[in-house]
Amino acid sequence: MTQLQRRKIPDAAIARLPIYLQILNNLAVTNVLRFSSDELAALAGVNAAKVRKDLSYLGSYGTRGVGYEVTYLIYQIKRELGLMREWNVVVVGAGNLGCALAKFDGFLSRGFPVVGIVDNDPKKIGRTTSSLTVGDVADLKNIVRDEKVNIGVITTSSAAAQSAADALIEAGITSILNFAPVVLSTPSSVSVRHVDLGVELQILSYYEQMRIETGIKSDSSPELSKVGVQ
Amino acid sequence: MTQLQRRKIPDAAIARLPIYLQILNNLAVTNVLRFSSDELAALAGVNAAKVRKDLSYLGSYGTRGVGYEVTYLIYQIKRELGLMREWNVVVVGAGNLGCALAKFDGFLSRGFPVVGIVDNDPKKIGRTTSSLTVGDVADLKNIVRDEKVNIGVITTSSAAAQSAADALIEAGITSILNFAPVVLSTPSSVSVRHVDLGVELQILSYYEQMRIETGIKSDSSPELSKVGVQ
DNA sequence: AGGGCTTAGTGCATTAATTCACAAAGTCAG
DNA sequence: CTGACTTTGTGAATTAATGCACTAAGCCCT
Known part of the structure; x- marks a missing residue:
C-alpha cells in the first residue's frame, strides 16, 4: 500500500478534536475569524499547551504571533475526523x-x-x-x-x-x-x-460522596468527564 | 477534621468500578459465588493485573489461591462508590x-x-x-x-x-x-x-475513516470508549 | 528597517496509567 | 504434614498523557 502514512494521533487528542470543532463552529457563527490557543483553551476548559499540541497533530496550520483561522481549522479538523462526508x-x-x-x-x-x-x-x-x-x-x-x-x-x-x-x-x-x-x-x-448512563451517575456519586465525607472541601474532582475528555 | 483519610483512588480506576459492579451483579444473579481476577478481566475486556490493582484500592478483599467473593465485592464497590444510598x-x-x-x-x-x-x-x-x-x-x-x-x-x-x-x-x-x-x-x-452523542459518533468516524484509508488492516482502534473506560 | 510584542510549535520533565512479573499466601490432595 | 498448584497483591518497568518553558516566526508600530 503506497499510501501516505497516516499521522498517528493519540487517542486522547482524537477525543478532544470534536470538542474543539464544536467550539469553532460556534465561533464561526458569531463571525469570529481568528483564535489563539489561549482563547480556545479557555473555551474548552483545558490547558493551552494541550490545545497547541492537539492542533499540531493535524499539521502546522497556525501563524505565530497571530493564531489560527477559524474556518481553516474547522476544515482541517473535519478532514482529520472523517467528517467531509456523511456516515x-x-x-x-x-x-x-x-x-x-x-x-x-x-x-x-x-x-x-x-x-x-x-x-x-x-x-x-x-x-x-x-x-x-x-x-x-x-x-x-x-x-x-x-x-x-x-x-x-x-x-x-x-x-x-x-x-x-x-x-x-x-x-x-x-x-x-x-x-x-x-x-x-x-x-x-x-x-x-x-x-452507560448508569456508570456516569455512579461516577458522580463517588465524587459527591467524597465531598460529603470530607466536609465539602471539594476541588478534588475532575472538571470534565471522560466522555469528551478534559 | 479527624476523619479517617480517604484512600485516593485514581480517576481511571473509579471509572472502571461501575463496570465491574455491573458484571458482578450479573454473576450474582446466576448464583456464581466466587471469581478470579482473570475471569473478571475477561468479562470486562481488560487486563487481569488492572483488575487486581483496581480492586486492591478498595482494600485487600481477595483470597490468594482462591479469588474474590462476588457478594462481598459487590458490597465493597457499592460502599466505595457511594451506592449504599439513593441519589x-x-x-x-x-x-x-x-x-x-x-x-x-x-x-x-x-x-x-x-x-x-x-x-x-x-x-x-x-x-x-x-x-x-x-x-x-x-x-x-x-x-x-x-x-x-x-x-x-x-x-x-x-x-x-x-x-x-x-x-x-x-x-x-x-x-x-x-x-x-x-x-x-x-x-x-x-x-x-x-x-455528547455527536462527539461519540465523530470519534467512531475517525477510526472508521482510518480503516477505510488504510485498507481495513484494522486493529488500531481502542476496544472500549472513554465513557466507561476500558 | 528594526525592535518589541505576540503566539505557534515543540523538546523535555513530570505525572498518571498500564502492564509485567514475582513473592506471598492461601488451598487441596494424599 | 508436605508439596504442588492457584491466585492475590504489589514493586518496578513501561507507556501514555500532560504541562512547562523556551525557541522560532511573524505582525505591527515607529
Missing part, C-alpha cells in the same frame, strides 16, 4: 431511548443521518417514529446494504445487546455505539464506544 | 431526550430516582411524562430543596445549557451530568460529566 446510522432497539435518538436532530446536523431503526419485538415492528418505520432486526443485513449504513447504535435491553452487536457485525458494520449496560464482546477490528 | 436526580429540559431519561428505568434501578423534570418552555410546563409533571425551571431551587435532589441532568438545547447549569448550581447542586453539546463553565467544586 449513515442504524439504531437497533426501538424503545424510549432508541426512538428519542432516531428523532434527535443532533445526529443529522452533525452529519450522521439515522437511516433506519429496527427491533426484534413484533409489536414494535411497523410502527413509525419521526419519518422512520421500525424494521425487523432480521432484515439488518439488507438494511445495512441498501441504506449504506456505516455505524450501528445499540439501544436494546442489556439482555439483547450482544446479539444486536453480533447481528450488526454479521451485517458488516465495524463501528458501534453501545448504550446498553453490558460489555460487548467483539473482534478487535470493530470499534466500540460505550455510553 | 435523587432532577432533569432539566423536557425534550425528547429529557423525557426518555425521565422514563428510563435504568436510572431508578441503579439507585438514581428521577424526582423531577423542569423546562423553561410554558408549552411544556404542566405536561405529564411517566409519573412526573414538568415543572418550571424557575422553581428549581424549591424542587431541589423539597425533593432533596443531589444530581442535575441537563438535556436542554446547547443554547440553554449554561443557564441550566447556573440554575442548578445556584440551587445548590454539585453534581451535573450534561448531555448538551457545550462545555459548561462551572466552579471547580462542582463535578461535571459530559456525554
Whole structure:
C-alpha cells in the first residue's frame, strides 16, 4: 500500500478534536475569524499547551504571533475526523431511548443521518417514529446494504445487546455505539464506544460522596468527564 | 477534621468500578459465588493485573489461591462508590431526550430516582411524562430543596445549557451530568460529566475513516470508549 | 528597517496509567 | 504434614498523557 502514512494521533487528542470543532463552529457563527490557543483553551476548559499540541497533530496550520483561522481549522479538523462526508446510522432497539435518538436532530446536523431503526419485538415492528418505520432486526443485513449504513447504535435491553452487536457485525458494520449496560464482546477490528448512563451517575456519586465525607472541601474532582475528555 | 483519610483512588480506576459492579451483579444473579481476577478481566475486556490493582484500592478483599467473593465485592464497590444510598436526580429540559431519561428505568434501578423534570418552555410546563409533571425551571431551587435532589441532568438545547447549569448550581447542586453539546463553565467544586452523542459518533468516524484509508488492516482502534473506560 | 510584542510549535520533565512479573499466601490432595 | 498448584497483591518497568518553558516566526508600530 503506497499510501501516505497516516499521522498517528493519540487517542486522547482524537477525543478532544470534536470538542474543539464544536467550539469553532460556534465561533464561526458569531463571525469570529481568528483564535489563539489561549482563547480556545479557555473555551474548552483545558490547558493551552494541550490545545497547541492537539492542533499540531493535524499539521502546522497556525501563524505565530497571530493564531489560527477559524474556518481553516474547522476544515482541517473535519478532514482529520472523517467528517467531509456523511456516515449513515442504524439504531437497533426501538424503545424510549432508541426512538428519542432516531428523532434527535443532533445526529443529522452533525452529519450522521439515522437511516433506519429496527427491533426484534413484533409489536414494535411497523410502527413509525419521526419519518422512520421500525424494521425487523432480521432484515439488518439488507438494511445495512441498501441504506449504506456505516455505524450501528445499540439501544436494546442489556439482555439483547450482544446479539444486536453480533447481528450488526454479521451485517458488516465495524463501528458501534453501545448504550446498553453490558460489555460487548467483539473482534478487535470493530470499534466500540460505550455510553452507560448508569456508570456516569455512579461516577458522580463517588465524587459527591467524597465531598460529603470530607466536609465539602471539594476541588478534588475532575472538571470534565471522560466522555469528551478534559 | 479527624476523619479517617480517604484512600485516593485514581480517576481511571473509579471509572472502571461501575463496570465491574455491573458484571458482578450479573454473576450474582446466576448464583456464581466466587471469581478470579482473570475471569473478571475477561468479562470486562481488560487486563487481569488492572483488575487486581483496581480492586486492591478498595482494600485487600481477595483470597490468594482462591479469588474474590462476588457478594462481598459487590458490597465493597457499592460502599466505595457511594451506592449504599439513593441519589435523587432532577432533569432539566423536557425534550425528547429529557423525557426518555425521565422514563428510563435504568436510572431508578441503579439507585438514581428521577424526582423531577423542569423546562423553561410554558408549552411544556404542566405536561405529564411517566409519573412526573414538568415543572418550571424557575422553581428549581424549591424542587431541589423539597425533593432533596443531589444530581442535575441537563438535556436542554446547547443554547440553554449554561443557564441550566447556573440554575442548578445556584440551587445548590454539585453534581451535573450534561448531555448538551457545550462545555459548561462551572466552579471547580462542582463535578461535571459530559456525554455528547455527536462527539461519540465523530470519534467512531475517525477510526472508521482510518480503516477505510488504510485498507481495513484494522486493529488500531481502542476496544472500549472513554465513557466507561476500558 | 528594526525592535518589541505576540503566539505557534515543540523538546523535555513530570505525572498518571498500564502492564509485567514475582513473592506471598492461601488451598487441596494424599 | 508436605508439596504442588492457584491466585492475590504489589514493586518496578513501561507507556501514555500532560504541562512547562523556551525557541522560532511573524505582525505591527515607529
